[in-house]
Amino acid sequence: MNKKIELLAPAGDLERAKVAIRFGANAVYLGGKRFSLRSRASNFDICDIKDACDYAREYGAHIHVTINIIPHDEDFDGLEDYLKELDEAGVTAVIVASPTIIQTVKKVAPRLEVHLSTQMSTTNLKAIDYYKRLGVDRIVFARECNLEEVSMISKNSTVPTEAFIHGGMCVNYSGRCTLSNAMTLRDANRGGCAQSCRWKYHLIQDGKEMSQEDRLFSMSSKDLMAIEFLYDLMDSNVASLKIEGRMKSAYYIASVVHTYRKAIDEISETEKPLSEERLKYYANELSKAENRPTSIGFYRGLPTHHAHLYGINGAGVTHDFVGVVMNYDQELKIAKVQVRNVFAIGYELEVFGPHIDNQSFVVEMIKNSDGEYIELANQPMTIVEVNMPFQVEPQDLIRRK
Ligand code: SF4
Known part of the structure; x- marks a missing residue:
């Protein structure tokens, strides 16, 4: 069992990075103002990233920086200098979705670990071997992997693996989505997603309105909550558990990190799966953060219609x-x-x-x-x-x- 499994939390600004670390995250991932998906959500300039690294060091935690755009030619300007700055600031790893950026990291800032973004849809051992030869130090699973695959791959992988445990899901699960590009000219693969899948739509078939005015159609996924798989993930040698949500509030991050921290520590201590009663307790704690309704994603196989939000789009706030x-x-x-x-x-x-x-x-x-x-x-x-x-x-x- 991996008792030292990393709990990896998101942060949209320095305050949220500190909250995540104080509440028990072993590492925080964040994005700078360029080269990152969710770049519109980011408030981190290089000084803030350095402050986050200094703060993390005091707690024995680490900072990962997302450089996970799908780059066009003009996007490489300034990349090498930025990577060197991240290295000097004390960043541990960069999260990358481009072979060119992987090679650039290895060339100009070889101390930085390269983690392969979920955007690259890694679902098998052969892909991991390929990316390892390119220099990748960790892979983040595609969200389409089920528990059996995550477990088998993590036990046999030549590089450490990272799996999602909680947070928002793209309806295009590994995120290769052009809905936002088409509808708003904001490129989701270059940090500009307008969350078009979560808008409300009129549903029309053969010219006939199928939706009701007060209940328009949405394509949004429910959020992921995988607390019931925590023991199995720890037992399968997964290296890191990732919480999604760089746009979420400090309160959300504190609530979710706090709950998974306690649950991981409980399993590490008892070396047993959580009892039904403890699972219920932790699920209830997680529901106190402002989640949308939740599902288990792909962990038990293909999600059904129960994993989608067709008619409602609001957060299920209980506290x-x-x-x-x-x-x-x-x-x-x-x-x-x-x-x-x-x-x-x-x-x-x-x-x-x-x-x-x-x-x-x-x-x-x-x-x-x-x-x-x-x-x-x-x-x-x-x-x-x-x-x-x-x-x-x-x-x-x-x-x-
Ligand atoms: S529009 Fe929705 S599915 Fe597409 S990238 Fe944005 S959040 Fe994901």
Whole structure:
């Protein structure tokens, strides 16, 4: 069993990278402003990437950078200098989807590991051997692989493997999609996806409207949630478990990373699959992040219509993120909290953090920054004092059902 399996989390900016690491990610992947899919979601310039690497080093974690565009000739300008900068910044690996970029990394920044993006649809051992000869150090599985394939390939692969465990799915699973290009002239394979598959469409057959006005047709996939396969993935020698979601919030990342961290640690300790009861517990914890409805992707074979969202497109939010702990006075049992969403006297809130199990309390006192007692905290980013009957730490997060 791979007890040291890497938990790999996404981040769209430095704050989210730090949250992921603090909540237990072993590595974070992020994209710069160029050469990356989801480049519109990225706020990382090279200084931020260096800061992320420095922060990661303090926790023994690693930073991976996506350079996973399908490049056209003009896209190579500045690539060599960028790779050298990443190397100097302390980046561990780049995630790549182009043979030319693989060879360029090996030539100009050979210390960087090359991880082959899921965009390259790797589904067999022969492909892995081929890419290994090109210099690839890890492959990310195509999402179309089932559990048996992931397991067999990981046990026999000549390079470490990485599999998706959670997060959004493209309806074109390995992502070779030109829907966005066709509909918006934004190239999904060069970082510009407009998420056209998740729009709402009129469904027309033989000139007749098949959809109802209030329930238009969408092509969106449900999100992946593969917690029930965690033991098998760890037992199959998979090197890394990837969470999707560079556009997701810090709260989402904290909730999902925290849950998988605890589940991995539990399996490592017991060396047994999670019981039904524990699986339910972890699935419930994951549902507190703002997921869309979830499915198991391809892990048990071809997804059926149950894995798609034909009529709804909203997030299945069960909890709201309401605040961040800034500090805690142990004697007075009062926490300073940065408000992110409304809460009031009488609300039951739950705190979670890297070093505490989820704990709930009822709000009995709120004091604003002028020292006035208030009934309602509804000014985002202001600091209030709140009663807190148990020990919390700065940067722990607070949510409400
Ligand atoms: S339009 Fe949808 S399926 Fe296509 S790349 Fe974008 S998210 Fe993926």
